[in-house]
Structure formats: C-alpha cells, structure tokens
Amino acid sequence: xxxxxxxxxxxxxxxxxxxxxxxxxxxxxxxxxxxxxxxxxxxxxxxxxxxxxxxxxxxxxxxxxxxxxxxxxxxxxxxxxxxxxxxxxxxxxxxxxxxxxxxxxxxxxxxxxxxxxxxxxxxxxxxxxxxxxxxxxxxxxxxxxxxxxxxxxxxxxxxxxxxxxxxxxxxxxxxxxxxxxxxxxxxxxxxxxxxxxxxxxxxxxxxxxxxxxxxxxxxxxxxxxxxxxxxxxxxxxxxxxxxxxxxxxxxxxxxxxxxxxxxxxxxxxxxxxxxxxxxxxx
Ligand code: MF3
Ligand code: CO
Ligand code: CO
Numbered sequence: 631x632x633x634x635x636x637x638x639x640x641x642x643x644x645x646x647x648x649x650x651x652x653x654x655x656x657x658x659x660x661x662x663x664x665x666x667x668x669x670x671x672x673x674x675x676x677x678x679x680x681x682x683x684x685x686x687x688x689x690x691x692x693x694x695x696x697x698x699x700x701x702x703x704x705x706x707x708x709x710x711x712x713x714x715x716x717x718x719x720x721x722x723x724x725x726x727x728x729x730x731x732x733x734x735x736x737x738x739x740x741x742x743x744x745x746x747x748x749x750x751x752x753x754x755x756x757x758x759x760x761x762x763x764x765x766x767x768x769x770x771x772x773x774x775x776x777x778x779x780x781x782x783x784x785x786x787x788x789x790x791x792x793x794x795x796x797x798x799x800x801x802x803x804x805x806x807x808x809x810x811x812x813x814x815x816x817x818x819x820x821x822x823x824x825x826x827x828x829x830x831x832x833x834x835x836x837x838x839x840x841x842x843x844x845x846x847x848x849x850x851x852x853x854x855x856x857x858x859x860x861x862x863x864x865x866x867x868x869x870x871x872x873x874x875x876x877x878x879x880x881x882x883x884x885x886x887x888x889x890x891x892x893x894x895x896x897x898x899x900x901x902x903x904x905x906x907x908x909x910x911x912x
Pocket of ligand 1: 741853
C-alpha cells in the first residue's frame with residue numbers, strides 16, 4: 631500500500647490503530663483461510679506456458695465460487711483479483727497475456743473479503759527450475775517474513791519487526807524495499823499502522839529514517855509483506871500507474887501474511903492449509 635490510501639467505502643481509515651475483539655479473530659480466520667486456499671489452488675497451475683491473466687481468472691472464479699469478494703477489483707481503479715509480479719517486478723504487477731518462461735520467479739498476491747473481513751496474502755512461485763541466486767532470494771525473503779512475524783508479541787515494537795527483516799536481508803547481501811509497506815487490515819483493507827520492513831536507513835536527501843516505535847497490543851491486525859531486492863532498493867513505477875519494478879532491474883521477491891497480536895504472541899491468519907507456504911510446491 632501507499633501513504634494515500636484513504637478511500638475506504640464502509641469504514642474509514644482514521645489513523646488510530648484498531649484493537650479488535652476476540653470474536654473479530656474468527657472473521658479474520660475465515661477470510662485468511664480462503665485467501666490461502668486460493669494461493670494453494672494456484673500452485674499446480676503455475677508452470678511455463680501459462681499466462682498471468684489465466685492465473686488471475688482462476689483466482690477470480692475461485693473467490694466467486696466461495697461466495698467471497700475479490701478486494702482488488704475496483705480498488706482505486708484496479709481491475710483484477712490478483713497482482714502477479716514477475717522477476718524484477720517488486721509488486722502490483724498487472725495480470726496479462728504474458729506467458730511464463732522456465733526459470734521465472736513470481737509473486738501472486740490475493741485479497742478476499744469474507745463477511746466484511748479482508749484476508750491478504752501472497753507467495754512466491756517458480757515456473758520450472760529457478761536459478762540458484764533466484765532461489766536464494768526467494769528463500770531469504772520467506773525467512774525475512776517469518777522472522778518479522780516471530781518478532782510480534784505484546785509489548786514489542788513495530789520497529790522490532792522491521793529490524794528482524796532488515797537484518798536477515800542485509801546479511802544475505804540483499805536490500806529491503808522502502809517505498810511499499812505492510813498495513814493494518816481487518817474490515818478496512820489498508821488501515822493504520824504502516825508496517826515498514828526496516829528498522830532504519832540513511833536516506834541520501836532526507837537523512838536518517840527510522841521505523842515508528844509503535845507498541846504492539848493484543849487485538850492489532852496487520853500484514854507483514856517484505857519486498858526484498860537482489861540489488862538496490864530503489865523503485866520505479868511504470869506508466870500503467872501500478873507496476874513497480876526495481877530501478878536496477880534486479881530480481882525482487884515478496885511474501886505476505888495477515889497476522890494478529892495475541893495475548894501471548896502472534897496468530898497467522900493466512901497459513902496454507904496444504905502446507906504450501908513456500909516453493910517448491912511440487
Ligand atoms: N494486496 C496488496 C497488498 O498487499 C494490495 C494490492 S492493491 C491492488 O496490500 F489494487 F493493486 F490490487
Ligand atoms: Co497487503
Ligand atoms: Co497483498
């Protein structure tokens with residue numbers, strides 16, 4: 631998401647971080663499970679020769695067949711159920727007639743609405759066999775997301791989440807994308823807080839940037855969705871207004887879960903029911 635996402639239909643983004651009730655967790659479990667099942671359904675379909683548009687149509691049918699709403703259709707003028715981001719595309723890749731080639735790596739991101747609750751999740755997929763470096767990027771990005779999730783508990787800071795992610799990415803020689811972040815989620819798709827995936831970095835112009843030191847409390851719902859680049863973190867937006875690519879054209883990877891802070895730690899709403907949390911899936 632980006633800073634300016636203020637156009638929710640049913641409930642406004644207020645800036646306050648919502649504390650949800652125990653019964654709200656059940657709503658998020660249902661939405662999160664369906665989103666994860668959608669990504670499970672796609673796993674065997676991702677192979678060389680298939681188009682990203684075909685994968686998106688399968689996702690649309692799946693969501694509709696389960697009586698849910700694809701949250702991205704109509705969202706700020708977006709027209710698809712998924713974002714499919716190939717190779718050097720960081721996020722918000724638009725499904726199209728483009729055919730997958732052997733060795734491609736791709737992220738598929740889906741958000742479903744079930745009973746008003748948003749389940750938002752994404753995973754990486756391989757078309758055929760990835761190169762060694764691509765596989766290492768994907769594995770590291772998964773480890774980054776999971777380390778961020780493991781830093782979630784009452785009393786921790788959102789900055790701890792960012793630090794866990796940044797440390798792993800940079801230890802592997804990769805970089806954390808700063809121009810997109812995770813977000814509060816629930817009845818609102820993109821809510822407060824912004825969940826940045828770094829603890830701090832030095833901006834060439836603006837100086838030291840630090841993740842906000844926000845204390846985590848039981849009942850907060852948000853996504854953790856790090857985008858990790860093989861090269862520089864810098865982003866370029868294509869003329870379609872959506873597709874974000876790495877400026878240096880280096881590979882980029884992303885995983886996303888919707889999670890809650892619980893009384894004792896963290897709950898993941900979007901775990902794969904089939905255990906297909908990271909590739910290879912075959
Ligand atoms: N699912 C994306 C996220 O993780 C948002 C996509 S918005 C869209 O926040 F309009 F591009 F689909
Ligand atoms: Co998200
Ligand atoms: Co998403």
